[in-house]
Amino acid sequence: xxxxxxxxxxxxxxxxxxxxxxxxxxxxxxxxxxxxxxxx
Numbered sequence: 202x203x204x205x206x207x208x209x210x211x212x213x214x215x216x217x218x219x220x221x222x223x224x225x226x227x228x229x230x231x232x233x234x235x236x237x238x239x240x241x
Contacts, residue, residue: 215223
């Protein structure tokens with residue numbers, strides 16, 4: 202995997218604040234149950 206050899210260790214994960222913000226954003230999107238949809 203090229204990214205593992207090229208990217209610095211600090212760039213491989215996000216900070217605590219960004220993780221919290223992403224989690225809050227996903228909670229809003231995933232709050233309601235959605236039916237499966239198939240697009241062709």
